[in-house]
Amino acid sequence: MISERLLQAFNEQIEIESSASHGYLNLAIWCASNGFDGAAKFFFKQSDEEREHMLKLIHYVIEREGRPITAAKHGTDHSPAPVKDIFDVLHQFYANEQSVTAAVFKLLKTAEDDGDYNAVNFLQWYVKEQHEEENQARSLIEKANLIGKEGPYKYLIDEMVGKS
Known part of the structure; x- marks a missing residue:
């Protein structure tokens, strides 16, 4: 059984x-609405992956005899952040991944403090996943910066993100 403190953290x-x-x-919608079809495809996929991460947590909490509460019950505001350009999209992606990692x-620290080694073991997958996600976001920004903002940069960046 999961502790009340750890349940709240989950x-x-x-x-x-x-x-x-x-x-x-929201980033996928912005990309699709602004001609970045490859980037839109990438962010629709990212959205699905984050939902899968959420479901994995929900199933784990249920297995541990806890009662997960979804964000909708908390009344989370999902209004999109303003987007200036494709570079801003990539920076939002990276900032979000850094926030999720934190x-x-x-x-993980809460699980360790509770001495819940089942949870510690379960969360190692998320640690690895976040390392990969941050690395991917940082790499996309670095490549976009190499492409720059001259010539056919929009097409090149869209193609690069779409292949990620």
């Missing part, structure tokens, strides 16, 4: 993953 992470899914959905580490 529910916070469930909300964070749900919010990330909605955030990437939240995963906080949840």
Whole structure:
């Protein structure tokens, strides 16, 4: 059985993953509405992945005899952040992944403090996943910066993100 304190921490992470899914959905919509079809495809996929992360947490909490609470019950605001250009999209992606990583580490620390080694073991997958996600976001920004803002940069960046 999961402790009440750890249950609350898992529910916070469930909300964070749900919010990330909605955030990437909004980025996908912006990309699709502005001719970045490859980037839109990428962010629709990212949105689905974040939802899968949320569901994985929900199922784990249920297995541990806890009661997960979804973000909708908390009344989370999923309004899109303003987007200036494709570079801003990539920076929002990276900032969000950094934020999710910090939240995963906080949840892991709570599990360690509770001495819940089942949860510690379960969360190692999220630690690895966040390392990969941050690395991917940083790499996309670096490549976009190499492409620059001259000539056919919009097409090249869209193609690069779409292949990620």
